[in-house]
Amino acid sequence: MQTKFFKQSWLTAVLVAVIAGACSKNKEEIDTEYPEIDIAIQDAFPIQCSEITRGVPFTFKAKFTDNKALGSFSLDIHHNFDQHSHSTEVMTCLAAPVKQPENAYVFIQSFEIPENSKEYTANVNMLFPVDADPGDYHFMIKVTDKEGWQTIKGLSIKVI
């Protein structure tokens, strides 16, 4: 008798816990989706293994999307002469031999995206200085959405 009673009571307790857990999910949905970086669009540049010539202006182009609203984006170019850091891409590029940097180029800049955009195509005019070291560089694209979810894409590029 007693055994049965307690068996029932803890089963009830488990049920209550499960129901409580289930109910709490019914509240206002929060955004848990990351924004996306699309470099498969037409004219997207650079893409994995792109070549950039020093002194020749080029345009960074990529499409950002989010389910709710985008935040902002940031670009970061670093040398990769020691081949330490790797791109996030599946494809690997042929790396030049490891070398010592002398005047490695560093570019760090952040950009705003118009408020409440679910989609935004970035166009940024850029230039690699002529006196910068040529070789393997790492081109990082970072984008956030309004809630602070961040997506990072790292590309390997070659500067000639």
Added chain:
Amino acid sequence: MSMKAGYYIALISLLVFGYGEVSAQQAGIAGRVLGNNQPLESATIMMNENHIMVKSNTKGFFQIDHLESGVYKLLITYTGFQVYDTTVQVGNQILVLPDIQLIPDHQQLEQVLVTESYEDRRKRTSNFSMEVVNNDYLQRYQGGSLMKSLERLPGINNIGIGSGNSKPLIRGLGFNQVVVVENGVKHEGQQWGADHGLEIDQYSAQRIEIIKGAASFMYGSDAIAGAIDIQPAPAPEKNTWGGSIDLSGKTNNALAGGSLNLYGRKDKLFFDLRATGIFYGDYKVPADTVYVYDYAVPLHRQQVRNTAGRDINFHLSAGWMGKNVKSVFYASRIYNKSGFFANAHGLEPRRVDHDLHDASSRDILLPRQNVTHYKLINKTSIQLQKHHIQTEIGIQRNFRQEWNHYTNHGYMPAIYPDTLTSPITLERQYDKYVYSFNIRDQIRLNKHLLTIGGNAEYQQNTIDGWGFLIPAFNQLTAGIYAYDQYRLNNDVVVHGAVRMNYGKMEMKEYTDWFPSYIINATDTTRQYLQRVNNINRDFTSLNWSVGVNYNRDQWLWKLNAGTSFRMPIAKELGANGVNYHYFRYEKGDASLLPEKSFQVDVEANYKDENWSLQLSPFFNYFPNYIFLNPTSTYDYFYGAGNQVFYYAQSRVMRYGAELQAKYRFSDRWSSEILGEYIYNEQLSGDKKGYTLPFSPPASVLMNVSFEPKNGKRLKDNYFSLDYRITAAQKNIVPPERITNGFQLFNFQAGTKWQLNKSYIHINLQVQNVFNTKYMNHTSFYRLINLPEPGRNIILSLKIPFQFSASQE
């Protein structure tokens, strides 16, 4: 006929009531409790399922009067000794029992029948919601680190990195919200870092008590979620010399470990010595390739590259066990060297020389950490009539180095300048000195047990290396408190505490060792950025706690309510730099208030011969939880182009429950269900509606155990299977990811095998029996999608030995 009936009734009444009256006046029992041949004062003597409870006096004597004749269960408990359990037949006079010798806890002598372990009893009789485990439990469920060994307990999780390091989470809170105490002194490492472990030797832990709930009144700042109290082995018995050898082997990370313990005691002087060595290789996951973002990392023989490590630990304790004065010194050195996964440092994928790393699974290359933790502690207790005064004085040093290839993040120069004094591979170094002092006096006043006490701790922290996360700082915390426990009657204890706290934080300024490029319209200037100013802050806080403990028949209820607090840490007040583990620019706020917490928890316990049930729900509210809030913006000045995260305070509500149900089908078979559920929600601020980071998902563990009969030489045999079902965690906050649910089987078996006079403990475990590939939401490597370890077979032996008792 009716005459006859009346006569019988009268006769029966006379017999029953008359006899009853006589026994009520005279019957009872008396006896003396001894331990190590010394009288034990304040041993707890319980009869009749805890309905009658008395304490032994200074000479160890106790007496219980006014008993009715009959058969009684008698139970005697005393800290550090095994529970003594017997059945007595009380007649119609005082029954004087022969002297009762309690058996010290860590001795494996088996004269007494133990129906309930000390741990179970401690857990039940504590005023707080508590889990208590002993060394046997740690052996049975041994994991890669102490906290891993405890994760089976409901409400306890851990944040792990690699196979040998993890830090505790109690009901989803961790870092500086959990206090870890070892030998009575608060353990101070680098609790704030998710990739830092806990510098504790699991072989040396004799008993662990985990308080779930507000414990600030006892431990001061940080004990918001609770406290983990790690207790050493008690002093050996008089005139004994002995020791033990522990050996462990694990297949997953090819671990070989051992620990040697020696102890000895003459009369009052004793020593206890331990040396531990643990060596392990890279751990294995059930995957040939893992994906860091989209980048595929092939794993050589499924090994997580460069996660090998080693621990080398030494302990020495020596003390004096006087009649009224006991004083023990503990000295220890804990050393850990372990590698981090080479293909991703933090969130950053790395190209590494696979041939170099894969040449050996046991080498520890870059990146890696070295941690050395030194402790010197004195624990003294003085018994003065009604006073029991205890002090703890401790000195600790935590020296941590993180080694890594130099990587020029942000505006760091491409070539590491040779003018810098720190080595090129030293990314970060933390050197912490801690001085602690605790004092308390426990005073017995009739039905009151009053404790008054105070503690103070001073820390000096310095930093080095080319990476910067937290500044150097000095910190002082102090508090005084009073705690009273009042026994209302046999069933009810009420208790309450009040505590005043003071804290002081002095942060040292920090300026970058490299210049950043500041673009001002057309001008570009180079500037050495100052990351942290000299900031001084003072904090005060008043905390309280009240509770009631009701114990009747098979039921036990505990209700506790209280406040806790946490002083903001240096990182929260002063951070102003990029954390390249996560590619985020973390911005502190020097005006943060101490984090406060209000918590109510209930524990309902039921226990009979077959059933043991425990349900412990809690509710927790923070008016100002300190949260690292991710934003949608980037900062290219101080943040070198990284996402801005700033420390903010928001209202937070948390609730949850743990369930433990154990059913014994027969002498041999039993079954257990352990469940946990936590819900966290931010009620205000930028992330209103979101959870808190590292929220453990709901999980249920089902167990079935079989305990074969003791053999001629084998005893305490068991076979046990755990089936864990963990739900998915969809309640996440940036930068987390939704983690899928999983199901896991763990198997344990063990025995104690008699060899000469001692028993060799043999424990076998198979963790993750089916080599299931799954991810743990609270693991450090979750963010880079690294699965948890695959199948692991663990064999451990404990071989106790005792030299013949020395001549007297």
